Amino acid sequence: MTHEVATLEVPEWSIAADTTLKPEPGSRQLSASPSSASLLSANTSTCNNKPKILLMGLSKSGKTSIRNVIFHKMSANETQFLDPTHKIDKLWDFPGKLDISHLRDKEDTSTIEKIFEEARVLIFVIDPVEEKHSIAIDRLHGTILEAYKINPKIKFEVFIHKSDSINEDQKIDNIREMTHRINRKLMSAGLQDRILISFRTTSIYDHSIFEAMSIVCQQLLENILSPFENILNAFVSSNKMEKAFIFDLHPKIFIATDSSTFDMPTYELCCDMLDLIADMGCIYQEYEGGEERGVFSTCSVIKLNDTLLHLKQINRHLALVCIQMQQDTACTQGIVDYNFQQLKHGIQEVLKVANL
Ligand SMILES: Nc1nc2c(ncn2[C@@H]2O[C@H](COP(=O)(O)OP(=O)(O)OP(=O)(O)O)[C@@H](O)[C@H]2O)c(=O)[nH]1
CATH class of the missing domain: 3.30.450.190 (Beta-Lactamase)
Structure with missing residues (x-):
């Protein structure tokens, strides 16, 4: 079973100086330790919940890999052995094959509405090597419309991922083509001036994913x-x-x-x-x-x-x-x-x- 949407709770960005956790023996840990206090949650004065970054995209686009490499220190090579995401977990990974613009089940609809209401940034991951561009663009468009309807403040980011597999010219062409196609769709919905989307090329095999995620997280601060x-x-x-x-x-x-x-x-x-x-x-x-x-x-x-x-x-x-x-x-x-x-x-x- 493949899955197409994953959501990600922003990790604990704890800056409370009084948290003293001893690292696990042998763990590769700096002096930072996760704790319950979060810089991001504390930064959201209007909301008691943690601000959320949602990671979405077609199956195998690389969402779980991104999450694990950045937030769980997994090496890029290890991601080749990841299982597909199967169910909604505490990080709100939810079942794939799920086109949120065509939801019929009431329970799913209300869960997704809640997720979008609390989200601050939605990252849509696209694999430029896969020949499913049109499906990905349609899914992106449907997702953006749905998310915007529920939460007009949400920010949209598109990661044109696995950029290690394409050359510099292809990166530029990909960004140009996708910007053009998605803008055309937004224009036909009359939303081109209201919805801003940032496009970035990323890969877990270099620092580009860390840079992109840094910029995304800065939007929360x-x-x-x-x-x-x-x-x-x-x-x-x-x-x-x-x-x-x-x-x-x-x-x-x-x-x-x-x-x-x-x-x-x-x-x-x-x-x-x-x-x-x-x-x-x-x-x-x-x-x-x-x-x-x-x-x-x-x-x-x-x-x-x-x-x-x-x-x-x-x-x-x-x-x-x-x-x-x-x-x-x-x-x-x-x-x-x-x-x-x-x-x-x-x-x-x-x-x-x-x-x-
Ligand atoms: N070359 C390359 N491969 C990547 C990159 N990121 C992820 N992958 C590979 O893409 C494959 C799919 O990655 P996943 O993270 O499982 O994809 P997913 O979007 O979470 O898939 P689902 O769980 O099915 O939704 C894995 O074999 C990863 O190793 C990348 O930056 N470059």
Whole structure:
């Protein structure tokens, strides 16, 4: 039995500093630990429920793989052995073969209405290699209309997934073609000015899925994004950094960056540094009196040719990763450390004001 729709509850993005969980022996864990408090849920002042990201798409488009790679640290290769999603579970994965624009069963209809009401972002995953484009576009169109009718505030994202299987020209052609086709459909429904859809190419075999999911998750943190960006801008300019990111440690996605141009190699370098320090942390992490000290409790600096990578933990769940060219190291480590304390203070103030 194949299934075509999966929903995903946003993971616990916990920033509560008082949660002390001991990691399971042998687990590959940074000092971040899931807990009941969620940055995203706390950020939704009008709603007691956690904000939701829905993952939808045709069967085998890659929804479960995306969820597992990002939120459960599954390696991309392991996803080849995933079973199809079979039933609604606590993450609201629900049965495939289910075209929500043709629901007859009352119970299914009300479940889906509830899911859409609570959702903030709907991601529709399309496999560009599969020759089911028209079916996927029809399903996307039907899903968008249905979701918009129930919740006009929902944001729509289309992941043209498995981009590792197509070349650069095909990526551009795919985006162009799908944008054109879906816009034409929206136009005929008179909704082209009301519904905005973002298209991204993604793959679980590189960092593109983490980048895309970072951008999606940032949409749920609108009220703190701009202050975080201002703080990062000040940090970058006072320390002559090239680029800075604030990462959530579990899942490993960035929740803010400074306003300088984003480029993929820099982002990948920062992700790799996080992974490296996490791996080393698993080997060397110390525990004192049962309390986890945190992998990044002191500054980590890695030198790569003429590039310095700095990594500092802000709290149990957030870390700053930034890049500095060595010729710009007129700022000594002491100054960087001092400025980092200012940044940390600023971030904590923003979180306090935002009641997070
Ligand atoms: N090449 C490539 N394959 C991928 C990618 N993402 C997922 N896959 C593969 O696509 C296949 C289907 O992935 P699933 O995650 O099970 O797809 P699904 O959409 O959840 O499928 P259902 O559970 O049936 O709805 C698996 O063999 C994955 O390994 C990707 O980025 N690139």
